[in-house]
Amino acid sequence: MSIRTDLDIIQQWIAPKSRVLDLACGDGTLLKNLKQHKQVESYGLEIDPDKITHAIANGVNVVETNLDQGLSQFPDNSFDVVVMTQALQVMRYPHLVLEEMLRIGKECIVTFPNFGNWRARTSLLLHGRMPVTKQLAYQWYDTPNIHFCTVNDFEALCDEQKIRLIHKEFVAERIPDKQIKGIWPNLFSDTAIYLLSK
Amino acid sequence: MSDTFPENSVGLVTPEVVHFDDPLELACGRTLHNYQLMVETYGELNSEKSNAILICHALSGNHHAAGYHSVDDKKPGWWENHIGPGKPFDTNQFFIVCPNNLGGCHGSTGPSSINPDTGKPWGVDFPPLRARDWVQSQAKLADRLGIQQWAAVAGGSLGGMQAMRWALEYPDRIRHAIVIASAMKLSAQNIAFNEIARNAIKSDPDFRDGHFLESNTLPRNGLALARMIGHVTYLSDELMGNKFGRELRSGSFQQGQDTPIEFQVESYLRHQGDAFSSNFDANTYLLMTKALDYFDLAREYGNDPVKAFGHALCDFLVVSFSTDWRFAPERSQETVKALIDANKNVSYAAIDSNLGHDAFLLPNERYEHILTAYMSRVASTADHSEQRAASMEGSL
Numbered sequence: 001m002s003i004r005t006d007l008d009i010i011q012q013w014i015a016p017k018s019r020v021l022d023l024a025c026g027d028g029t030l031l032k033n034l035k036q037h038k039q040v041e042s043y044g045l046e047i048d049p050d051k052i053t054h055a056i057a058n059g060v061n062v063v064e065t066n067l068d069q070g071l072s073q074f075p076d077n078s079f080d081v082v083v084m085t086q087a088l089q090v091m092r093y094p095h096l097v098l099e100e101m102l103r104i105g106k107e108c109i110v111t112f113p114n115f116g117n118w119r120a121r122t123s124l125l126l127h128g129r130m131p132v133t134k135q136l137a138y139q140w141y142d143t144p145n146i147h148f149c150t151v152n153d154f155e156a157l158c159d160e161q162k163i164r165l166i167h168k169e170f171v172a173e174r175i176p177d178k179q180i181k182g183i184w185p186n187l188f189s190d191t192a193i194y195l196l197s198k
Numbered sequence: 199m200s201d202t203f204p205e206n207s208v209g210l211v212t213p214e215v216v217h218f219d220d221p222l223e224l225a226c227g228r229t230l231h232n233y234q235l236m237v238e239t240y241g242e243l244n245s246e247k248s249n250a251i252l253i254c255h256a257l258s259g260n261h262h263a264a265g266y267h268s269v270d271d272k273k274p275g276w277w278e279n280h281i282g283p284g285k286p287f288d289t290n291q292f293f294i295v296c297p298n299n300l301g302g303c304h305g306s307t308g309p310s311s312i313n314p315d316t317g318k319p320w321g322v323d324f325p326p327l328r329a330r331d332w333v334q335s336q337a338k339l340a341d342r343l344g345i346q347q348w349a350a351v352a353g354g355s356l357g358g359m360q361a362m363r364w365a366l367e368y369p370d371r372i373r374h375a376i377v378i379a380s381a382m383k384l385s386a387q388n389i390a391f392n393e394i395a396r397n398a399i400k401s402d403p404d405f406r407d408g409h410f411l412e413s414n415t416l417p418r419n420g421l422a423l424a425r426m427i428g429h430v431t432y433l434s435d436e437l438m439g440n441k442f443g444r445e446l447r448s449g450s451f452q453q454g455q456d457t458p459i460e461f462q463v464e465s466y467l468r469h470q471g472d473a474f475s476s477n478f479d480a481n482t483y484l485l486m487t488k489a490l491d492y493f494d495l496a497r498e499y500g501n502d503p504v505k506a507f508g509h510a511l512c513d514f515l516v517v518s519f520s521t522d523w524r525f526a527p528e529r530s531q532e533t534v535k536a537l538i539d540a541n542k543n544v545s546y547a548a549i550d551s552n553l554g555h556d557a558f559l560l561p562n563e564r565y566e567h568i569l570t571a572y573m574s575r576v577a578s579t580a581d582h583s584e585q586r587a588a589s590m591e592g593s594l
Contacts, residue, residue, distance in 0.1 A: 019541075041541060043538055043544075049547075049564055049567075052545075052547055052568070053564075053567045053568060053571045054571075055545075056515075056545050056547075056568065056571040056572050056575070057571040057574055057575070059575055059578075060545075061543050061544055061545055062545050062546075063534055063538070063544065063545065063546040064546050064547050064548045073531070073535045074538075075539070078539070
């Protein structure tokens with residue numbers, strides 16, 4: 001299984017020929033795949049110069065954008081799907097970004113690292129140190145990830161903002177998490193994936 | 199003096215004159231019955247003619263985009279940083295064509311050419327031109343070279359406007375438009391700067407109402423002043439601060455001394471103005487600045503840029519530079535927004551640079567990476583059309 005299993009799941013949720021906006025699209029891996037397999041019309045937004053160069057070379061539409069400055073340039077309901085993978089936690093105002101995503105897209109797909117995972121909890125509990133994991137290998141003082149949340153936190157926010165949860169999937173790579181993540185996603189999943197609408 | 203040119207330069211190049219005897223109907227309603235374009239080309243046109251790139255120059259540019267005209271040439275062409283073997287516009291892969299625009303003063307028919315009806319230089323009587331006239335003349339040039347479709351049309355500033363106009367006027371003849379430090383139309387501030395420059399030229403007594411060539415004079419002072427104004431707006435405050443600061447070239451502020459004071463920046467500007475005024479035609483400067491002012495991509499599409507770009511079939515790359523205040527990043531972002539709303543393929547890079555508008559001409563690592571990455575896409579579509587052509591030949 002690849003590290004970005006979330007991308008495989010996302011692909012299944014996107015209808016062929018959709019108009020897709022990918023926030024923080026990185027090197028364009030997801031959009032490249034969606035173009036090949038789903039014939040989507042798509043744009044990726046990215047701020048990192050090297051990733052933008054890679055995305056251009058990957059043949060996807062990438063538009064240099066600082067997501068923290070808002071997305072007012074995009075009209076309401078102008079995309080079938082707005083996607084954001086593994087980037088909610090780097091946003092200055094995640095709840096506002098979510099609101100914007102739901103304004104621009106008819107549906108939204110969000111994935112984020114679940115900070116409620118037992119490994120993160122154990123690290124804090126036993127060592128009293130902020131977790132540094134393979135997936136999130138940053139020290140607390142020098143990390144782009146400024147807004148971590150857990151599966152429960154995210155669902156509470158959706159509830160508060162009256163966001164509809166259409167589908168959810170949880171990804172875990174390791175044993176035993178992989179086998180039991182379905183029982184208690186907030187404790188065992190590494191990554192949470194949601195399909196949302198207004 | 200050097201006998202050899204840098205390895206990644208196209209080296210010695212010779213411009214060519216291309217004559218056209220079929221009339222060119224201009225946007226202003228007048229017709230040029232015949233005209234010529236001065237053209238440079240670099241690299242080889244492939245057998246499918248699918249690897250041709252048109253480079254459109256900006257206000258004061260010309261056909262000499264790359265290479266050297268002689269071994270004594272101190273300065274290479276204006277886009278030497280980006281055109282050459284192994285450079286973003288790779289002459290090992292692409293056939294690159296750069297004409298001097300109609301109305302120019304470096305060999306193409308323009309105000310300093312002889313008007314066949316009078317036997318005298320056209321001067322101010324040369325027809326006013328718009329970007330669409332250049333695009334039309336470039337299409338005739340493509341016909342002459344046997345190029346049905348450009349792999350890409352690229353340009354900065356006024357050159358970027360031509361690339362966008364190409365996308366709308368000849369949608370099936372362009373696969374990629376590369377629009378750098380440009381805008382869909384000028385702002386009032388931009389037009390104001392151009393008007394000051396034009397006034398500088400016109401108020402020079404040697405301008406003689408535009409007929410200075412007949413009177414054997416040149417409005418050097420006016421043209422130099424126009425260039426000085428323009429030049430300041432192409433640089434950034436930061437760049438001028440770094441380059442000149444308040445350094446003095448001569449004189450002193452010491453009390454009790456009364457020597458004339460000259461700042462370095464004054465001397466620099468005077469040099470820029472003088473150099474320009476000795477190799478540029480004042481009427482061409484007027485014509486080019488007016489073409490810039492008049493350009494409005496969406497004018498005849500109900501002033502709706504989305505509707506305008508709806509006619510385009512090509513993919514777009516848009517690039518802006520952070521300290522460019524003549525063609526600010528916001529202008530490029532407006533272009534990108536219109537392209538996205540029109541559902542066109544577009545990528546956009548906002549390059550950090552302290553070089554102002556001139557950044558589009560100068561070396562910058564990230565700028566080169568972006569162009570190189572995009573040109574790899576252009577090359578792959580050139581290859582695809584080769585494959586298509588090959589498979590068609592195979593099926594015949």
